[in-house]
Amino acid sequence: MHKDHAIHVENLTKMFGDFTAVNNISFQVDKGEVFGFLGANGAGKTTAIKMLIGISRPTSGKANVAGYDVKSETEMVKKSIGYMSQKFSLYNDLTIKENITFFGGIYGLKKSVIKEKTQRLIDELGLNDVADKPVSSLPLGWKQKVAFSVSLLHDPKIIFLDEPTGGVDPITRRQFWNMIYREAHKGKTIFVTTHYMDEAEYCDRVSIMVEGKIEALDTPKNLKAQYKVDSMNKVFLKLARNIE
Amino acid sequence: MKRFIGFIKKEFYHISRDKRSLFILFGMPIVQVLLFGFAITNEINKVDIAILDHSKDATTKEIINRIAASKYFSIKQFIHHETAIESAFKKGEVKAVLNFEKDFGKKMVTEDQATVQILADATDPNTANTISNYIRSILQTYTAEVNKNIQLAYQIEPKTHLAYNPTLKSVYMFVPGVMTVILMLVSAMMTSISITREKELGTMEVLLVSPLKPIQVIVGKVVPYVFLSIINAIIIVVLGIFVFQMPIQGNLFLLAAESVLFIINALSLGILISTIAATQQTAMMVSLMGLMLPVILLSGFIFPVSSMPTILQIISNIVPAKWFIIIIKGIMLKGVGLAYVWKETLILLGMTLFFIALSVKKYKIRLE
Numbered sequence: 296m297h298k299d300h301a302i303h304v305e306n307l308t309k310m311f312g313d314f315t316a317v318n319n320i321s322f323q324v325d326k327g328e329v330f331g332f333l334g335a336n337g338a339g340k341t342t343a344i345k346m347l348i349g350i351s352r353p354t355s356g357k358a359n360v361a362g363y364d365v366k367s368e369t370e371m372v373k374k375s376i377g378y379m380s381q382k383f384s385l386y387n388d389l390t391i392k393e394n395i396t397f398f399g400g401i402y403g404l405k406k407s408v409i410k411e412k413t414q415r416l417i418d419e420l421g422l423n424d425v426a427d428k429p430v431s432s433l434p435l436g437w438k439q440k441v442a443f444s445v446s447l448l449h450d451p452k453i454i455f456l457d458e459p460t461g462g463v464d465p466i467t468r469r470q471f472w473n474m475i476y477r478e479a480h481k482g483k484t485i486f487v488t489t490h491y492m493d494e495a496e497y498c499d500r501v502s503i504m505v506e507g508k509i510e511a512l513d514t515p516k517n518l519k520a521q522y523k524v525d526s527m528n529k530v531f532l533k534l535a536r537n538i539e
Numbered sequence: 540m541k542r543f544i545g546f547i548k549k550e551f552y553h554i555s556r557d558k559r560s561l562f563i564l565f566g567m568p569i570v571q572v573l574l575f576g577f578a579i580t581n582e583i584n585k586v587d588i589a590i591l592d593h594s595k596d597a598t599t600k601e602i603i604n605r606i607a608a609s610k611y612f613s614i615k616q617f618i619h620h621e622t623a624i625e626s627a628f629k630k631g632e633v634k635a636v637l638n639f640e641k642d643f644g645k646k647m648v649t650e651d652q653a654t655v656q657i658l659a660d661a662t663d664p665n666t667a668n669t670i671s672n673y674i675r676s677i678l679q680t681y682t683a684e685v686n687k688n689i690q691l692a693y694q695i696e697p698k699t700h701l702a703y704n705p706t707l708k709s710v711y712m713f714v715p716g717v718m719t720v721i722l723m724l725v726s727a728m729m730t731s732i733s734i735t736r737e738k739e740l741g742t743m744e745v746l747l748v749s750p751l752k753p754i755q756v757i758v759g760k761v762v763p764y765v766f767l768s769i770i771n772a773i774i775i776v777v778l779g780i781f782v783f784q785m786p787i788q789g790n791l792f793l794l795a796a797e798s799v800l801f802i803i804n805a806l807s808l809g810i811l812i813s814t815i816a817a818t819q820q821t822a823m824m825v826s827l828m829g830l831m832l833p834v835i836l837l838s839g840f841i842f843p844v845s846s847m848p849t850i851l852q853i854i855s856n857i858v859p860a861k862w863f864i865i866i867i868k869g870i871m872l873k874g875v876g877l878a879y880v881w882k883e884t885l886i887l888l889g890m891t892l893f894f895i896a897l898s899v900k901k902y903k904i905r906l907e
Contacts, residue, residue, distance in 0.1 A: 378748040382741025400545030
């Protein structure tokens with residue numbers, strides 16, 4: 296196994312009956328990299344991500360996350376990663392503080408650590424006034440920022456973000472990406488799926504999945520050069536059309 | 540373990556902040572027991588009846604007085620012609636009419652026999668039946684008294700003893716029934732909804748990605764409802780004892796243990812439902828249609844299983860509530876010990892293990 300790779304995937308396949316959702320994909324993600332995982336709806340992104348975070352079992356192939364095998368060392372994988380899902384992942388009827396305490400608790404953090412981290416997080420995001428209000432009263436953009444911070448509570452090496460900015464306004468999206476960069480600078484590996492093509496440009500490297508296969512994988516710059524277009528959006532459209 | 544406690548704390552936050560489920564949890568048992576105990580009753584009380592007396596002699600007068608004096612009937616009107624009977628029924632003024640034949644008293648003496656017709660409004664069959672039985676019993680008592688000095692050659696005198704519920708209070712039947720319904724409702728429906736809610740909101744995924752084991756997530760979701768269900772069972776029993784003076788004949792510990800077994804049975808059903816239902820709505824519908832109806836209709840709560848068609852009797856065997864009702868009626872009313880209900884207990888235990896095994900299996904498949 297390559298110790299310098301945060302994620303190492305070899306011939307990973309997932310079948311549902313006769314349907315091949317993920318078809319023999321292989322790729323590596325370096326430590327500290329911001330890796331964009333793109334694809335149209337139904338291309339197999341979510342299935343692939345579920346295998347990597349250990350909640351779906353691969354039909355065949357190998358995946359190594361943070362140095363642990365997703366099939367045999369699932370528990371260690373889970374401890375080493377943070378995850379923020381496509382759907383909103385905080386509890387609306389709990390306050391911000393209660394949410395943080397809860398998620399810190401299920402990752403086994405000590406009470407004193409949770410307390411300290413909660414305060415720091417609330418200060419950083421400027422949420423002092425609303426810390427004791429139910430999450431449901433917050434605007435979506437703020438919720439997503441809190442959710443992202445919560446996924447970082449246990450100091451994971453790799454963070455999986457499944458469409459983290461869906462439905463969020465452009466300004467908040469920009470702020471959100473600043474948060475992502477800050478974590479990447481700290482040496483964390485970011486694995487992010489999105490369908491906003493402008494966001495693809497922010498990634499160090501992107502892979503594009505079409506019908507269960509990875510059809511392209513390179514830096515945004517190289518991909519644009521390769522397909523002779525000026526934006527990731529056009530790369531994506533070209534790829535999708537070629538397959539059809 | 541610490542993680543687990545944090546999880547349970549979170550569940551209590553959910554429950555305490557959701558006013559609707561709080562009402563279902565604690566309002567329902569109280570409302571249901573009071574409703575069934577006070578309003579829905581098989582006893583009759585001050586039923587309005589009418590008298591059509593063609594005879595108007597001393598004997599009919601005496602009988603009418605006796606009926607009027609009983610607490611079961613109140614004589615609403617005297618009518619004077621057969622044609623008025625139907626209109627009295629149709630207006631809903633009376634539930635029964637007593638029609639004494641002409642020369643009632645005279646015939647009794649001269650012919651040893653006189654006839655009185657009891658007409659009852661059978662749009663409500665149970666009440667009609669009860670009314671006619673009560674009137675008959677008043678007439679019998681009267682006949683017996685009149686015949687006191689006459690020695691009949693042979694006479695069978697039935698002496699009825701109504702065991703375990705001598706005054707035939709219907710609340711004795713409803714308290715165990717309501718307890719069964721409520722425990723099923725709270726345990727199965729509320730857990731299935733609370734698990735599917737996490738699935739629907741996407742938080743289940745986040746929980747599964749965390750180091751919490753799936754079994755911890757499920758047990759964590761279930762534990763609060765075990766507590767709440769136990770509290771509910773206590774509320775119902777206390778209401779039965781203090782509001783309806785229902786005696787608990789048997790061992791309270793046995794009652795508690797059997798209740799916990801039934802609660803776990805219902806919870807495992809709730810988990811099973813949540814593994815098939817994707818949304819809270821579906822979970823609720825499945826619980827209501829799939830559990831509540833059988834519990835109310837097939838368990839023997841309201842309708843005795845023994846008078847059902849054979850096919851329904853067979854189906855009723857797979858309804859856990861049927862066995863639980865037999866058990867708690869036995870403990871509460873007859874004061875029996877485990878020696879008398881071990882068979883039912885074993886069936887309930889078997890069902891519980893089966894449901895748990897099935898939901899564990901289903902749950903694993905879902906994670907694939």
